[in-house]
Amino acid sequence: MPVELYGMSASAPCRIVAMTLEVLEVPYEYKTIDLMAGDQMKPEYLKINPQHNIPTLVDGDFAMNESRAIATYLANAYGKDSKLYPVDPKVRAVVDQRLYFDMGVFYKAIGDIIYPKMFEGKDPESGAKDKLKEVLGWVNDMIKKSGYAAGTDSLTLADLAFIASFSTLVETGSFDVSGFAELNAWFEKVKGEIKNYEKANGAGATAMGQWYKSKL
Numbered sequence: 001m002p003v004e005l006y007g008m009s010a011s012a013p014c015r016i017v018a019m020t021l022e023v024l025e026v027p028y029e030y031k032t033i034d035l036m037a038g039d040q041m042k043p044e045y046l047k048i049n050p051q052h053n054i055p056t057l058v059d060g061d062f063a064m065n066e067s068r069a070i071a072t073y074l075a076n077a078y079g080k081d082s083k084l085y086p087v088d089p090k091v092r093a094v095v096d097q098r099l100y101f102d103m104g105v106f107y108k109a110i111g112d113i114i115y116p117k118m119f120e121g122k123d124p125e126s127g128a129k130d131k132l133k134e135v136l137g138w139v140n141d142m143i144k145k146s147g148y149a150a151g152t153d154s155l156t157l158a159d160l161a162f163i164a165s166f167s168t169l170v171e172t173g174s175f176d177v178s179g180f181a182e183l184n185a186w187f188e189k190v191k192g193e194i195k196n197y198e199k200a201n202g203a204g205a206t207a208m209g210q211w212y213k214s215k216l
């Protein structure tokens with residue numbers, strides 16, 4: 001039975017998981033959970049994810065949420081020799097650092113720019129743009145070292161998490177990212193290294209961008 005990914009393509013966390021499945025070439029079935037329709041609160045979904053968020057992964061009798069933890073599970077379970085989640089403790093630690101940073105800092109700073117408008121019809125709080133600029137500078141510096149997010153010589157889960165976040169920001173057009181040269185070069189390069197990029201991330205990021213723009 002193929003693994004099942006419950007989610008929505010507009011959701012950046014869901015796109016991290018979809019890209020991981022594509023890069024690892026794991027067959028999967030995409031089960032759409034439409035947040036606008038309230039699918040996440042249905043009893044059958046709450047059984048597999050009482051936290052009622054997306055994504056959720058179901059692999060046989062095993063179910064879990066939290067996108068970046070799902071990505072590391074998939075790499076451990078299906079990509080044992082893959083460079084996507086390196087086994088060297090220090091290299092893996094840097095990948096993990098990037099994943100936590102993506103959730104708590106990078107995507108957070110992006111959300112602080114786009115979510116107030118999308119969900120509350122408000123402008124971002126003062127200081128949010130300066131914070132995002134600082135965070136983008138850090139991300140640019142991380143990438144500068146080797147052209148990949150974790151300083152490796154090839155794609156890792158850190159790149160998948162960062163591209164889900166960054167593509168969302170770019171598609172909203174809510175922030176001028178042109179000053180971050182290495183980040184933009186990385187974005188163009190890495191898109192071409194992710195199998196079925198458009199299906200797994202590009203289309204969903206565009207949808208998120210259109211949704212944001214519809215609220216302006």
Ligand SMILES: N[C@@H](CCC(=O)N[C@@H](CS)C(=O)NCC(=O)O)C(=O)O
Binds near residue numbers: 035054103
């Ligand atoms: N840290 C979580 C965040 C998941 C998340 O916030 N998902 C949002 C959509 S992007 C959601 O499901 N919201 C609906 C809800 O929480 O009920 C992850 O990375 O998986």
